[in-house]
Amino acid sequence: MLEALMKKKHQDGRFKYLYWILIFIFFLLISRLIYLQIFAGNYYHSLAEGNRLRTIPIAAMRGIMYDRNGQILVGSRPSFILTYVPTKKNMPDSEVTELSQLLNITPDTLQKKMKKINSSYEPTVLAQDLTQDVVTKIEERRNELPGIAIDVQPIRYYPYNSMAAQIFGYVGQIDETDMERIKGQEGVSSVTSIGRAGLEAYYDDLLRGKDGGRQVEVDAAGSPVKEMDRKKSISGHNIHLTIDLNLQKATEQAMNSQIANGIGTAGIAAVAIDPNTGAVLAMASRPAYNPNWFTRGITEKEWKQINDNPAHPMENRVIAGEYPPGSTFKIITGTAALELKKVRPDELIFDSGRDWQVNMRNAGGEALGWINFEEALAKSDNVYFYEMGRRVGIDKLAEYASMFGMGKKTGIALRGEASGLIASEEYKEKVFHQDWYLGDTLNAAIGQGFQLVTPLQAAMIVSEIANGGIQYRPFLVSRIDNLDGTPYKIFAPEQVGTLSVSKSTLDYIREGMRNVAEESGTGGSLFADFPIQVAGKTGTAENFSGADHGWFVAYAPYDHPRIVIAVLTEQGGYGVSSSGPIVKAMLEAFFHIGTYANPGTAAANSTDKKH
């Protein structure tokens, strides 16, 4: 008993320590709980919600593009997509390899894609447009592939593949830069498609629509337990193009057959305009690409095919290609000369084969003798137009070129338009620091030297001649629909300028152009027997890095123009043989002539024959 009492004295102190240690332990734990549950409670609550709630986006259907007759040019179709959300259970390497084989990508690429999305709760698209076969195989292995899900979403579809590819553009999966750019906009999700070029890019905000989503509660394995909420997706606006599908098809077909003949392999640009409105009826550029490749994720091989092509298949040559206008510029030189009374239309000028002052000759070395204005334009006589250039002078020439719209963008609603270039004393001085010589003026007068024009500008210049001097802004989209089909926006023809040129001058130019397509004209070989009277102008533009570029611009019918066409064949040589056949095919398609005769009429004819 005494021993026990002695002991007590020693240990009481230590029990006190022990007591304070216990207090400290509980104080520590409670402090931590106060932090976790009270101060950071909301934060952890949102993390827990993020764990269990998953928004599975429903991609909105992009707006449909129709041609002028309501035919679908660009649409959407259902497709299977593969999404991934990281889960606790890592995917074993063997499964990654297996999956990458099914998806036809390298395991490394797949691993990288999956690693990148380490801590996101929203499913990320790993692959698009899976075949039924692949879908079945993946569904069979569902348990071995944690976090992987297959979903049906609409996917952009270009039924005519490469047709008008640079005009329609293409779409791609949303990326981080897009996210940054359109952050905060309603209806943007990980499955949103973004327009990357052409009209898809220009009208992306309207075409895109708003993605919806299903909010589901999932368990730790990522399997949905129940659906909590659903938000419908809202389709994008449908847009109506001014393009005529049949004409577009014919244009592309004609280009293809020229290329098959070895003409225009370096590139062709073709455009058709309604001169009465500025509406683009057809627009095509070669080489082209297939926008469907991008929709489902482009393969390396396909990308190489596009990227390694020195002719840049993604470039829309109609608006972005700048070429010397060559003899087509004589339209402007002629207008200036007539309007400024520097020449009378019936005045005869002697063509000796070369200019009387500067040693510059006709292209083919010919000498036509005494000729008047119409003959000179129809036969594209250089010596005559050298004289015109000399009489008009470079300043006035530049002024008229500018009035026709050269040297500035037409303002078409597409990205990447070039403005061309007008030859002028000022330009030469500014860029080359050189004096202007008479030879420069003569060169400018026949569309060589510094002059540059895009095929679309060429078409617009012809359009102004054809319609009596009205300058329209070319447009591709005539109407944007609301979801219920009512118009959201209608694009009326927009006049941006008027040529201050007298009717008589224009009449002389038009007559000259009509003569181009006559028996004796430079385009006569093509259009002499054409049932509709065509007016046109050929051109051969010198190209210092290869064979000459071939131009053909035209409008028809001569008396009541309904269509203007400009075609340029890079390194195609003479315009009449390179671009001419394309123009002819386009006119045939537009007026339902020859091979493009109305199939309905043809059928009726054959029935008639039977009787």
Add this chain to the structure above:
Amino acid sequence: MFSFFNKREWKSLDKVMLGACILLVCVSLCIIGSATHINKGSINYDFVIRQGGFFIVNFLLILGICRFDYKKLKRFAIPLYIINLLMLVAVMFLGKSALGAQRWIQLGPITVQPSEFSKLIMIICLAALLSDHVDDLRSYKKLFPIALFVGIPFLLVLKQPDLGTSLVFLAITLGMLFIANINIKLLRNIFAACIVLAPISWFFMKDYQKSRILVFLDPNSDPFGAGYHIIQSKIAIGSGMFFGKGLFQGTQSQLNFLPENHTDFIFSVIGEELGFLGCIFILALYFILVYRALITAKDCKDSFGMLIAVGILSMWAFQILINVGMTCGIMPVTGIPLPFMSYGVSALTTNMMSLGLLLSIYRRQQTMIF
């Protein structure tokens, strides 16, 4: 209680400690039920029934133990120590592996985890050894036999590997040495040595142990691997906020984001479903438990009983600190269960026996006074 106790016996029973324990086990059964989804279609009452059944059996057992004179145990210290060693060796050869460690022995329908029992046996044996050396621990020479005595079972458990339980051994030993009036300088030197030697232990750690340390320092370094537990447990507890999501309503545990939630991570379920209020309630019960153990030890007139009580107190306090701390992300992940709360019949039995011993010690000193 009823006719089992007479009036005097009822008076000498530590009803507060027993009550706290009963309440803890009741909460435990509810939470185990929630964690094992008894509310979901696939009815699986196995865990609740097993734990509840063992509680009842153990409860009846401790009514006996608390009448038993714990002093008699001192005589059995050496046989108990040998049995303990045999048991731990047996695990190495007969044990079955689970989760990368060999800790269990199958005895018929029951899976026994000897390292749990080993903790209580160690307390008894060490108390027997130290009770003759109280106030006498003033040199390393005196400490050496004690180090050897604890060291052998410690290494056997560490070998399983069961780092958690071996750390509990250390905590028990330290607590008992402290109360056995070890020279404070010696204790300080031992501590210092441990801190210096701790980094060296890195080289003896298994990969999974290393990664546990790494993710403890930065859970987000491996959010879907080793860090997953800590992250999800913190989310579970934090998202419970003040009032909790309600029993069976915890999304983290019900949707399986939180694994092991009926064993080592049961406190996360409490935090999520019962909120801060529930956590405080549970911690208050634990405080009552260890505080009563402290009072029992302090009031005990003989060193053997006092040391046993301090051993048990150290074991519980350490396990509460490490387990709750682990679920809150302030302690690394070690497989240490929460006393009376985690599912596990070996642990429950050990803790109930410990409680029985405490009641017995308390009862002796009460009867001595009256």
